[in-house]
Amino acid sequence: SPITIGLTGGIGSGKSTVASLFNRLGIESIDADDVAREVVMPGEQCLIDIENLFGKHILNVDGTLNRAKLREIVFSSSKQLAELEAITHPAIHQKIMEHISLMKGPYCLLVHPLLFEKEKNSLCKFTIAISLPRHQQLERSMGRDNNSAEQINRIMDTQMNDEERSSRADFILKNSGTPDELNVKVIKLHEKILEILDQK
Numbered sequence: 001s002p003i004t005i006g007l008t009g010g011i012g013s014g015k016s017t018v019a020s021l022f023n024r025l026g027i028e029s030i031d032a033d034d035v036a037r038e039v040v041m042p043g044e045q046c047l048i049d050i051e052n053l054f055g056k057h058i059l060n061v062d063g064t065l066n067r068a069k070l071r072e073i074v075f076s077s078s079k080q081l082a083e084l085e086a087i088t089h090p091a092i093h094q095k096i097m098e099h100i101s102l103m104k105g106p107y108c109l110l111v112h113p114l115l116f117e118k119e120k121n122s123l124c125k126f127t128i129a130i131s132l133p134r135h136q137q138l139e140r141s142m143g144r145d146n147n148s149a150e151q152i153n154r155i156m157d158t159q160m161n162d163e164e165r166s167s168r169a170d171f172i173l174k175n176s177g178t179p180d181e182l183n184v185k186v187i188k189l190h191e192k193i194l195e196i197l198d199q200k
């Protein structure tokens with residue numbers, strides 16, 4: 001497996017944007033949010049376990065997971081949330097490891113909104129935090145999705161604040177400027193990482 005570098009940042013900070021800029025430089029990435037969706041697709045053991053735990057009504061008629069219903073259940077019961085996570089977390093972890101083992105290149109990126117919160121930084125040689133003032137996070141998140149300011153604020157409150165995330169990371173990418181400025185920063189960071197890895 002290549003060396004793994006963690007990429008994190010709050011909602012709307014630019015994780016997907018930064019990952020695709022690295023992809024253009026030939027660096028592969030795996031997004032933990034995508035993996036979380038992948039493990040509950042029809043046919044996956046995880047979905048079978050979820051159905052066994054919560055009953056058939058947790059599925060839609062087409063056999064896919066009824067996410068709204070699941071959210072409703074675990075939102076009101078921390079015990080059931082813990083039971084759900086006991087199923088999903090190991091599966092997500094395993095799938096992330098599988099993906100990473102197939103990647104090529106001098107290093108790869110693990111994109112995770114809760115890299116430090118979920119302690120996935122333990123899988124990473126280095127970590128990158130995208131830093132953005134809260135008001136810009138809110139603006140950009142609202143520009144992209146149909147979420148209300150209230151919903152986004154609520155999500156931001158469940159995530160580590162920008163200062164703490166930045167203080168934990170090895171590298172910081174400030175994304176308060178233009179997309180072009182971000183691209184230049186990513187190219188410079190990529191070169192710096194290659195240099196550091198070469199010296200080891």
Ligand code: ATP
Nearest residue numbers: 010011012013014015016017140144177178179182
């Ligand atoms: P989430 O955690 O919600 O999945 P994310 O961290 O992956 O978000 P992106 O989707 O990459 O964030 O970016 C959020 C929005 O901000 C997108 O619409 C993106 O195009 C836009 N964006 C990213 N960087 C910039 C920038 N420097 N200037 C203007 N818009 C930007």
